[in-house]
Amino acid sequence: MDLTEAIYGRRATRTYTAAPVPKEVLKSLVDAAVQAPSAVNEQPWDFTIIQNTSLLDRISAAAKAYMIETMPSGSFPEHLHETLRSPDFHIFYHAPVLITVSARAGGWAIENATLAAENLMLAAHGLGLGSCWIGFAQRWLETADGKRTLGVSDAFVPIAPIIIGYPTAPIAPVPRHPPQLRWID
Template identity: 80%
Template sequence: MDLTDAIYGRRATRAYTAAPVPKEVLERLVDAAIQAPSAVNEQPWDFTIIQNTQLLDRISTAAKAHMTATVPNVSFPEHLHESLESPDFHVFYHAPVLITISARMGAWAVENATLAAENLMLAAHAQGLGSCWIGFAQRWLETAEGKRALGVPDNFVPVAPIIIGHSAASAAPVPRRPPQLRWIG
């Protein structure tokens, strides 16, 4: 797949089939992720790959409760609060895989993990897989309990919880607003 096609074609996927993703494919996605640049070439990444649906269900429930308890109602639209309060809503959309990218704590931990995450999501798209960064899980995974659930070392911070799987439906392109450009010189 051409890089431009990957960039313009990748979409956040929120509907998945139950088909498993082979271990070899997941390893290729992680290998693509670690090709990302990192500050001072530190390469501070740690990857947790969860395919256990019971654990994903437990994390979904805990993340929903954490978001409901800690995020002010004005932080995001009402329909998202309704989703969090629904017992039927699963923050991982029943995707078969969660890959959480953590980074060693430091000045550029978020940036380092985010660069790796974009590589991973583009590589997933190139493999014919869907992906989505799950912000609803992010804050709970940063807690001590969340880090324990992932087995993340104390000196690392979970940054990018990304679900992976076979898309159940094609996601339509989302119109983009024109960029605000400032030309100097």
């Protein structure tokens, strides 16, 4: 798959088969992630890979509770509040893998982790895998309990929780808004 096809074809995947993703494939995704640029070439990444479904279930429940408790009214559309309150909603959509990209705290941590996460998601798509950045999990993973669950030291901050798995079906393209461009000559 060429780069343009990967960029235009990658979509947020929210339905997965139960098929496990081989460790060699997951390692190749991390290898692709660390090819990303980083501020002053620090390469400050840390990756946590979770394949334990009972642990993913516990993190999902904790992250949902944290979001419900801390999410101010009006900060998200009401249907998202309702989704989080549903006992049937699993934050990770029952994907078989969660890869969390963390970066050394401070400086350009968010930018560094985000660049690595995009490489990881594009590489996943190129291998026929689906991926989705799970923002609902992000804030809980930043807490002391979340970091302890991930085994992330205080020197790092979890930034990009990405679920990975084999999609149940191809994801249709999502229409894109035209970009707002400003040409300054």
